[in-house]
Each structure stands twice: as structure tokens, then as C-alpha cells.
Amino acid sequence: MSRRVNCFRCQHFYITWDHNFPKGCEALDFKTRWFPADVVRQSSGMDCLNFKEKPKKIIERQIKSTRKGNKIYRGRSRK
Numbered sequence: 001m002s003r004r005v006n007c008f009r010c011q012h013f014y015i016t017w018d019h020n021f022p023k024g025c026e027a028l029d030f031k032t033r034w035f036p037a038d039v040v041r042q043s044s045g046m047d048c049l050n051f052k053e054k055p056k057k058i059i060e061r062q063i064k065s066t067r068k069g070n071k072i073y074r075g076r077s078r079k
Contacts, residue, residue: 004047005037011052012036025050 007013012027013036021031026052032039037048 005041005051007035007037009053010037010048012050027052072074
């Protein structure tokens with residue numbers, strides 16, 4: 001059995017400003033409510049073939065910033 005594709009580790013994955021469709025894939029040029037890899041698997045029966053892993057430095061920086069409790073997407077705190 002193949003492993004599930006992790007969209008958070010893909011270079012093509014992005015978060016949109018659209019409340020109804022918050023996740024997107026630049027490679028396939030679409031936005032969705034679910035993870036793009038899940039939509040691809042459901043519609044074609046195959047894993048996403050456009051998956052391209054982010055560089056390790058970027059992944060490590062994202063993991064480190066979330067472990068410290070940094071609020072990346074919540075904006076600035078009031079003083």
C-alpha cells in the first residue's frame with residue numbers, strides 16, 4: 001500500500017483567502033475545501049503525480065516556528 005501524500009510538504013500547496021475553498025494546488029490550478037491530494041485520489045484513484053517535496057530547510061523552519069508557538073497566520077498581536 002502506498003503512503004498518503006502530505007500536501008503540507010508539497011511545493012505546489014498553498015492556503016487561499018477564499019473562505020469556501022481554503023486550500024489550493026498551483027500545479028493543478030484549483031482550489032478546494034479538502035487537501036488537493038485527497039481530491040486527486042478520489043477522482044482518479046491514483047496518488048498525486050505532481051507532488052514535489054519542499055526543500056528540507058523550509059520544512060524544518062516551519063516545524064520549528066510552530067513548536068515555538070509563533071502565530072504565523074494570525075497577524076500581529078496588540079501591545
